[in-house]
Amino acid sequence: MRLRRPEYTGENRCLPCTVVNLVLVGIAALAVARRSRPVGLAVGAVGAGLVWTRGYVVPSTPRFAPRLVSLLPVDPFRHGDETGSLGDLDGVDGEAVLAGLSREGIVGFAEDRVTLDPTFEERWGREMGALRRLSDRALADELGEGLDGVSEVEVLSVAGHTRFALGEDGTPGTFLSRPVAIAELGALRTLHRSAPTLDPGVRTAATRPLRGFLERCPACESPLEEREVRGCCGGRDPRDLPAAEVVCPDCDRRLFTLDE
Ligand SMILES: [Zn+2]
Numbered sequence: 001m002r003l004r005r006p007e008y009t010g011e012n013r014c015l016p017c018t019v020v021n022l023v024l025v026g027i028a029a030l031a032v033a034r035r036s037r038p039v040g041l042a043v044g045a046v047g048a049g050l051v052w053t054r055g056y057v058v059p060s061t062p063r064f065a066p067r068l069v070s071l072l073p074v075d076p077f078r079h080g081d082e083t084g085s086l087g088d089l090d091g092v093d094g095e096a097v098l099a100g101l102s103r104e105g106i107v108g109f110a111e112d113r114v115t116l117d118p119t120f121e122e123r124w125g126r127e128m129g130a131l132r133r134l135s136d137r138a139l140a141d142e143l144g145e146g147l148d149g150v151s152e153v154e155v156l157s158v159a160g161h162t163r164f165a166l167g168e169d170g171t172p173g174t175f176l177s178r179p180v181a182i183a184e185l186g187a188l189r190t191l192h193r194s195a196p197t198l199d200p201g202v203r204t205a206a207t208r209p210l211r212g213f214l215e216r217c218p219a220c221e222s223p224l225e226e227r228e229v230r231g232c233c234g235g236r237d238p239r240d241l242p243a244a245e246v247v248c249p250d251c252d253r254r255l256f257t258l259d260e
Contacts, residue, residue, distance in 0.1 A: 021051045021058055084174040086184045087208035089149055089166075092201045097209060100202040104195040116213045120194050124210075127186035128218045136162050136178065143176075143185055148200070161253065177253045182218035183211050211256045217248035218255075225249050226258065 025047030033040020050057040098114075101107040108115045131139060140153040143164060154165040156175075164181050166174040176184065184207035191203040216223055224246050244258040 018051060022048065024058055025051060084166075084176055085180065085208035085211075086147065086166075086174070086176070086188060087205045088174045089147065089204055092199075092205035094209065097202055097206045100195075100198050101206055104198055106191070106195060116210075120190060121213070123194060124186055124190040127189050128182050131182045131186055132219060132221075136164075139178070139181060139185075140164055143181060146185065146188065147204075161251075177251075179217050179219040179248055179251055179253050179255060180211065183214060183255070184208070186218065187211075214246075214255055217251055217253075219253075220248065220250050222248050222250045224255055 025044060029040050029044030029047065031040075032043045047057055098107065102109070106117050106120050108117065131142065134142065136155045140155050143166065144150060144153040147166070149168060150166045151168050152166075154167065156163040156165055162178045164176045164178070166176065187207045187210045188203060191198065191206060195203065214224060225248075226244050226246050228244055245254045246256050246258065247254050
């Protein structure tokens with residue numbers, strides 16, 4: 001077991017998850033302290049230490065928390081905005097993705113900007129148009145069919161917003177909002193056609209950065225807007241939040257963030 005979990009600590013620490021875990025550690029420590037004060041103190045110290053180094057101590061917090069909040073009318077964790085990506089399914093690094101896309105002519109470099117091939121953009125737009133017409137359930141089925149390592153796709157509703165839970169053997173691991181699901185499945189299908197020789201892992205990992213080229217919402221076609229990230233209840237430590245996010249004002253969903 002790796003003691004430190006960088007994916008859940010440092011800048012990736014989810015503040016509400018940490019708070020929930022510290023509260024649970026406190027409850028456990030108090031329960032033990034009623035029998036033995038020193039042992040209760042030790043439980044509290046070890047538990048808090050584990051939350052600090054590992055991000056959380058209650059197993060699978062990042063997995064159960066979204067399911068837990070799906071039962072609430074509001075989303076206090078704001079995991080709803082922190083949508084996952086099909087790219088989470090493959091651990092390919094960003095440089096390999098950019099190199100692969102550039103080799104296939106899908107992205108180019110002009111001065112200090114990265115550009116998207118217009119033919120790819122048009123095909124991607126058509127794929128998204130077809131997916132947009134599907135119901136949530138039909139879209140979930142399409143997601144389940146096209147992805148390796150995903151055996152089931154559940155449709156959840158979190159604070160009135162659709163969330164697709166992609167899982168294997170009953171364990172949801174990746175959550176997608178409807179706009180992101182349309183964008184990424186559309187991108188994956190387009191890559192399959194436009195770049196059939198590209199490594200499948202790179203194709204899947206490319207779906208997240210490709211979202212950065214979107215100008216309209218994949219789900220409702222509204223023009224996307226840039227807005228400041230709210231400082232409060234952003235889900236993670238406010239000091240580490242990106243400076244701006246690009247959202248669909250009608251769906252109220254984030255499509256991507258602009259890092260400082
Ligand atoms: Zn929208």
